[in-house]
Amino acid sequence: MKKKQRFNFRWVIRTFFLTFLLAVIFSIISETLLRKVSIFAAFAMLLTIIMIGIFFDAVGISVAAADEKPFHAMAASRVKSAKYAIMLIKNASKVSNFCNDVIGDIAGIISGTTIGIIVSFFDQYNIPDTYQALIAIGISGLVAALTVGGKALGKEIAIGNAKQVVDFTGRILYYAHLAVQPKTYIGLFKRSV
Template identity: 45%
Template sequence: MSEQKSRVKFRNMYTNKKVNYLWVYVITVITFFVALILGYISLVFMEKVSVIGALFILLFIVFLGVIFDLLGISVTAATETPFHSMSSGKVRGAQEAILIIRNAGSVANFFNDVIGDISGIISGSASAAIIIKLNETMTIKTTASSIILTSIIAAITVGGKAIGKEVALRHANYIVYRLGILLSYIKKRKKR
C-alpha cells in the first residue's frame, strides 16, 4: 500500500486582494489625531477632578476599550448569510450589517486597534496621573501604589476583554445587526 499525499487546499477570499495602502495611511493619521484628542481630554480632566473622579474617568476609558474590542471581534466573527434574507425582507439595518461584514478588516481595525488600543495607552497615562494625584494628597509609597494601580487596571482590562470576546463570539450576528441599525439611523440623519 503506497502512501498518498493528501493535498489540502484552503480557500481564502483575501488571497488575491490587493493591500489597501490608502486605508493604512488614513487610519494611521486618524489614530494620531484621535489619540491626541483623547489623551489631551483625559489628562486635562485628570488635573481638574478629585482622585475619585479621576478613577471614574480611568474606568470609563477602560470600559470604552473593552466595548470596542467586543465590537471588533463581533464584526470578524459574524456571518453574512442571515442578513441577506433580512435585507430582502427590508429589515432595517440588514444592508448596513452586510456592508459592515464585507469591510470586516477595516471595521475591526478601527474598533480593536484605533479605539481599543488607544484606550489601553490612555488608561496607562491616566493611571500615572492618578498616581501623581495620590502622591500630592497622601503619603504612600509611589512604587507600591503605582504597581497596585497598574495591576488592577491591567486585570480589569484583560478580564473585561475576555468576557467581551466570549459575548462577541456567541452573539456576533446580533451585535453586528445592532451596529447595522445604528448605522442606518446615522445614514438617515445624514440624508436630512
C-alpha cells in the same frame, strides 16, 4: 504560480493618520478633564475608558465572526439597519482593525496616562514616594487585569453572539447616520400646502 498578495497601502496610511489624530484628541480631552476632577471621578473615567476598549474589541471580533446571510434576509424585509450590518461584515478586516487596534490601543494609552494622573493625586496626601510607586504598580496591575479579563469575556460573548452584536452595532450606525444627516428623514416634516 502563486498569487501575489495585494496590500491596501491607502488603508494603512489612513489608519496611521486616523490613529494619530484620535490619540491626540482623546489625550487632550482626557488630560483636560482629569486635571479638573476629583480622584473618584478620575477612577470613574478610567473604568469608562477600559469599558470602551472592551466594547470595541467585542465589536471587532463579532464583525469578523458574523455570517452575512441573516442580514441580507433582514434587508429584504426592509430592516433599515441591516445594510449597515452588511457593510460592517463586508469590511470586516478594516472594521476589526479599527475597533481592536485603533480604538483598543488608544484606550490602552489613555488608561496609562490616566493612571499617571491618578497617582499624581496622591502627592496632596503626603504619601512617601515608595508607597506611591507601590500604589501605581497596584493600579497598573488592576487596570491590566480588568482590560485583559474584560476583553476575554467580550471575545466569548462576541463569538457566541456575533449576529446580535453586529445587529446592535448596525442599529447604532443607522441611528447615528440619521442624527448626522437629518435630510434623510426631512420628508417626514414637509408642510402640507
